[in-house]
Amino acid sequence: MKQVHVEQIQKVIEAVKGKDIENIFFVACGGSMAALSFGDYFVTKDTDMPSFVYTSNEFIHRAPKALGEKSLVILKSHTGTTPETVGAATYARSKSALTVAISMDVESPLCQEAEFTVHYNYKDGSDAIDCEIGIYYTLLFKLLNLITGEEKYLRGVDQLSKLGELIERNQAKHKDVADAFGKKNKREKIIYTMASGAYIHHAYSFTSCLLMEMLWVNSNAIHSGEYFHGPFEITDYDVPFLMVVGEGPSTPLDQRALDFVTKYSENVEVVNVKEFDYTGVDEDLKEYFGPALAGPVLRLYADGLAEHTGHPLSVRRYMWKMEY
Numbered sequence: 001m002k003q004v005h006v007e008q009i010q011k012v013i014e015a016v017k018g019k020d021i022e023n024i025f026f027v028a029c030g031g032s033m034a035a036l037s038f039g040d041y042f043v044t045k046d047t048d049m050p051s052f053v054y055t056s057n058e059f060i061h062r063a064p065k066a067l068g069e070k071s072l073v074i075l076k077s078h079t080g081t082t083p084e085t086v087g088a089a090t091y092a093r094s095k096s097a098l099t100v101a102i103s104m105d106v107e108s109p110l111c112q113e114a115e116f117t118v119h120y121n122y123k124d125g126s127d128a129i130d131c132e133i134g135i136y137y138t139l140l141f142k143l144l145n146l147i148t149g150e151e152k153y154l155r156g157v158d159q160l161s162k163l164g165e166l167i168e169r170n171q172a173k174h175k176d177v178a179d180a181f182g183k184k185n186k187r188e189k190i191i192y193t194m195a196s197g198a199y200i201h202h203a204y205s206f207t208s209c210l211l212m213e214m215l216w217v218n219s220n221a222i223h224s225g226e227y228f229h230g231p232f233e234i235t236d237y238d239v240p241f242l243m244v245v246g247e248g249p250s251t252p253l254d255q256r257a258l259d260f261v262t263k264y265s266e267n268v269e270v271v272n273v274k275e276f277d278y279t280g281v282d283e284d285l286k287e288y289f290g291p292a293l294a295g296p297v298l299r300l301y302a303d304g305l306a307e308h309t310g311h312p313l314s315v316r317r318y319m320w321k322m323e324y
Helices: 004-015 030-046 056-062 083-094 108-115 132-148 153-185 197-214 251-263 281-311
Strands: 024-026 051-055 071-076 098-103 116-119 194-195 222-225 241-243 268-272
Touching: 004 098, 004 116, 004 132, 024 030, 024 056, 024 083, 030 051, 030 071, 030 132, 030 197, 051 056, 056 083, 071 083, 071 281, 083 098, 083 108, 083 194, 098 108, 098 132, 132 153, 132 281, 153 268, 153 281, 194 197, 194 251, 197 222, 197 241, 197 251, 197 281, 222 241, 241 251, 251 268, 268 281
Parallel strands: 024 051, 024 071, 071 098, 098 116, 194 222, 194 241, 241 268
Antiparallel strands: none
16 A cells, blocks of 8 residues: 555544544445445444444534534545535534545545545556555554454455455456346346345445446345335346345345345346455455455446446436536
8 A cells, every 4th residue: 555545544543543533424425425334334333333324415404413523524525526525524524523535636625625535546557455445445444443452454454455356356257247237138227236234335336326327227226124025026027136145244134035036036136245256365354355346346237238238337417417
């Protein structure tokens, strides 16, 4: 990891040590919110620290009473220009919270507004450890170590050096099946996604940011644990599902949903995180690395749809084209 990133993350850790933090807020929009949500998942799973996820504008308007000088607010925007997230940083600072911006642009409005910045490199040939996933996971592992004192998170930081290689291996493993998924589903008007645990955030991001935003395919992210409480009634032989079977305590929820959906639908695509290549990752860290690998793998399925529909992922109807 580049020294500048090491120093940025260490400044955040030292600030947290000096603030007697009592709760954490993860605040962003869209795919950035989904990415931050992995932090909330592991903080609430592994610690007794209260943690919350907010979409930026609701964070401002709901004005949570728990927000104050003993709060850590982590905000993320890829470009650092998302107005709602910049506004959320302003609001958090007005409540004396410790604010940390995660972005690719240190000169962006968000990074200028937040007290601390954790910058990541983007499309500059950097190793994965210096890019979005590696930077965020390094910060997350160090925060978890600070809160719990458990050494496994420091092993996690060390093993992030293997992240780039693991992403490449797992993408290579799924490239052909993702392309076949795109070819098979190129004329589908609706594709449901399903997951649970940490991976429900991937289902949300794939649904909202890739299928709906980028590909204009109708979709809904279904939590595996909620599938039997309404959504399973839409299941039929020709209804397409993309299902993530996760690595972690929620796997039984996924398996139960998978057993049913494959019985009644003939178009179920499964991404089984347990079958990922985890070479060099300790057994007790696989559930943390699974979400870091699932995002790049799932992106291939969107690429497959884009290739076979002739609809580039860069095309937008409204976003960035008009006032909204």
